[in-house]
Amino acid sequence: MKKFMHNNRAIRIISAGYALLGRLASSLQSPLLLAVRLYWGWQFMQTGWGKLHNLARVTQFFTSLGIPFPHANAALVAFMELFGGALLIVGLGSRIVGLLLSFDMLVAYITADREALRSIFSDPGKFYSADPYTFLFAALLVLIFGAGLFSLDHLLGRFAWRKAGVDLAPVTRASGSTSAA
Numbered sequence: 650m651k652k653f654m655h656n657n658r659a660i661r662i663i664s665a666g667y668a669l670l671g672r673l674a675s676s677l678q679s680p681l682l683l684a685v686r687l688y689w690g691w692q693f694m695q696t697g698w699g700k701l702h703n704l705a706r707v708t709q710f711f712t713s714l715g716i717p718f719p720h721a722n723a724a725l726v727a728f729m730e731l732f733g734g735a736l737l738i739v740g741l742g743s744r745i746v747g748l749l750l751s752f753d754m755l756v757a758y759i760t761a762d763r764e765a766l767r768s769i770f771s772d773p774g775k776f777y778s779a780d781p782y783t784f785l786f787a788a789l790l791v792l793i794f795g796a797g798l799f800s801l802d803h804l805l806g807r808f809a810w811r812k813a814g815v816d817l818a819p820v821t822r823a824s825g826s827t828s829a830a
Contacts, residue, residue, distance in 0.1 A: 678794070678797060679797035679798040679799055680797075680799070681797075682790070682791065682794060682795070682796060682797030682799075682800075683740075683797055683799040683800075685787050685790055685791065686737045686738060686740055686743070686791060686796060686797075686800070687738055688787075689734075689737065689783075689784065689787035689788070690734040690735065690736075690737030690738035691734065691738065692734070692784065692787075693730045693731075693733055693734030693737065693750060693784065694730070694731055694734030694735055694738070695734075696730050696734075696784075697726075697727050697728065697729070697730030697731025697732070697733070697734060698727075698731055700723065700726060700727035700730065700731075701724075701727040701728070701731060704720070704723055704724060704727065707723040707726075707727065708720045708723045710723075710761075711723050714760045714761060715760075716760060726753060729749055729750070729753060730750070730753065733746045733749060733750050733753075737750075737791060739800070739801050740796035740797070740799065740800020740801050740802050740803070741796075741800070741801040741802060741805075742802070743791050743795060743796035743800060743802050744791070744792055744795055744796075744802075746788075746791070747788045747789065747790075747791035747792030747793075748788075748792050750784070750788035751785060751788040751789050751792055753788075754781040754784045754785035754788060755781075755785065757780070757781040757784075758779065758781050758785070761780075761781075762779040762780065762781055765778070765779035765782075766779075
């Protein structure tokens with residue numbers, strides 16, 4: 650009986666420690682999403698700006714890849730990366746932007762880095778060393794997890810819920826946020 654009580658106490662201590670670790674890790678979600686959005690938003694802006702200022706060269710590259718309407722697609726990708734990156738930085742329309750930029754990076758894999766894409770399981774190093782990988786990963790993070798608390802999406806969402814008369818306090822407590830409604 651004494652051994653059972655000792656084991657039960659150890660389980661409670663381990664459970665409490667694990668719960669504390671979960672709360673601490675969850676409190677880092679929004680700062681991490683902010684860092685991802687700032688860094689990768691800036692990177693997307695830079696690539697979009699570079700494409701926009703070398704549109705003829707990007708069009709020629711798209712032509713060599715067999716992309717239909719190469720000039721129109723080059724301009725579309727340049728603007729999407731430039732403005733999508735800016736929107737990521739401020740956290741506005743983040744999930745839509747994440748979806749569009751994820752699609753952009755998947756197309757980049759399919760057209761420009763097809764060999765790396767094909768080797769996702771046979772040679773993963775080739776897959777994650779390809780240029781689109783980190784851009785795709787960052788866009789997917791924002792698509793799946795949203796922009797976090799430090800974003801215009803969050804501020805606008807709170808404003809819209811308040812205007813609708815919805816109390817957000819239970820929601821923010823349930824999600825692990827410490828912000829007051």
